Amino acid sequence: MSSVPLPLLWLCGPSGVGKSSVGWEVFTQLSRDGVRTAFVDGDQISLCHPVPEASGQRIRARSLAAMWPHLRAEGAQCVVLSSWVNTFEEVRACTALLPDAALTLCRLRVDPAELEERFLKRGWRPDLVAGAIAEAADLDRGDLPGLRVDTDGLGVAEVARIVRERAGGWPGAVPAATPSGSVPRPPDPPVDAAPAPVLWFSGATAVGKSAVGYEVFTQIFRAGVRAAYVDVKQLGALRPGTGSHRLQARNLAAVWAGYRAEGARCLIVSGEGDSDDTVRGYAELLPGTAMTVCRLHAGPATLAERVARRGAGEGPALPGDQLRGLDSAALRRAAERAARDAAALDRAGAGDLRIDTDGRSAQEVAAQVRALLPGTWADLSRS
Structure with a gap:
């Protein structure tokens, strides 16, 4: 240190x-x-x-x-x-x-x-x-x-x-930025522990990853099962510089280790619209887990509507929401990019599950997701 x-x-x-x-x-x-x-x-x-x-x-x-x-x-x-x-x-x-x-x-x-x-x-x-x-x-x-x-x-x-x-011109004189890349490894889970299920939501911008992921998390913990939720974008705010999957993945592993020590039995993650290879890179830093990737999909009209609503400030205000407050032209471009990303993910067949979200609430989508999850998720409430 x-x-x-x-x-x-x-x-x-x-x-x-x-x-x-x-x-x-x-x-x-x-x-x-x-x-x-x-x-x-x-x-x-x-x-x-x-x-x-x-x-x-x-x-x-x-x-x-x-x-x-x-x-x-x-x-x-x-x-x-x-x-x-x-x-x-x-x-x-x-x-x-x-x-x-x-x-x-x-x-x-x-x-x-x-x-x-x-x-x-x-x-x-x-x-x-x-x-x-x-x-x-x-x-x-x-x-x-x-x-x-x-x-x-x-x-x-x-x-x-x-x-x-x-605060006296905070932060005042700051230390030089000297990235080292060397960090401690999170502790491995006990060797006799059953793999903890991880549900990773992927998909294009504004498809509803955070809304559905948080709804699934809420339903599970309200049933009395200790669960954890992470939005990976909230673990990598470090600028100037480009976004770092490495930082987000390391922080996800570190935070999950703490949640696991607190007795969390499962992890729900709102991820990004990335390839299966990118998601596997995160999974490699989560030993002792069994990951299911659920890709949410929506058509261009739905994505455009959701992008516009986020731009207008609807929903919970998450730090760094890049859509909030944009003008109509910028929102239109964002919706077009989201539609292209959704189509590319569809062509690639990304994810273990594919769920259509057009015309459906977060609660409805969450109910379908939970019905399709592997048996380890159903076992949580019985053990």
């Missing part, structure tokens, strides 16, 4: 305050300026359910610590983390696993009326607004140290500027 401290900006605050949006804007600003910056959304590295509520922060901390050497090896010069936290004890427990991190903690806050307005405007899970307001009140009453930035009436770019300014 390097002895040179790696700057870590931890943005915290209640649900809906804008942690991910502001964190992604800081990440974008720095990477645009040539600083090799990593972004991690804490929510995306702790999706292992059902577990006791107190376990969530521990899982999050262990996942970040497992990813940390991979970010170092790929030449990260600073890391932006968007993640909730309730107490400073939780912060200390996390940073104890990151001895070479130079932490800056910043809490974002907003008045209750504007927090509610933001929740309702995004049009997703408005039922969570009361809990978010209560969470914000608890944080205001608490004694969490570090910076505090009020975001009322401010845009995302302005908040990002204020955060960096109040």
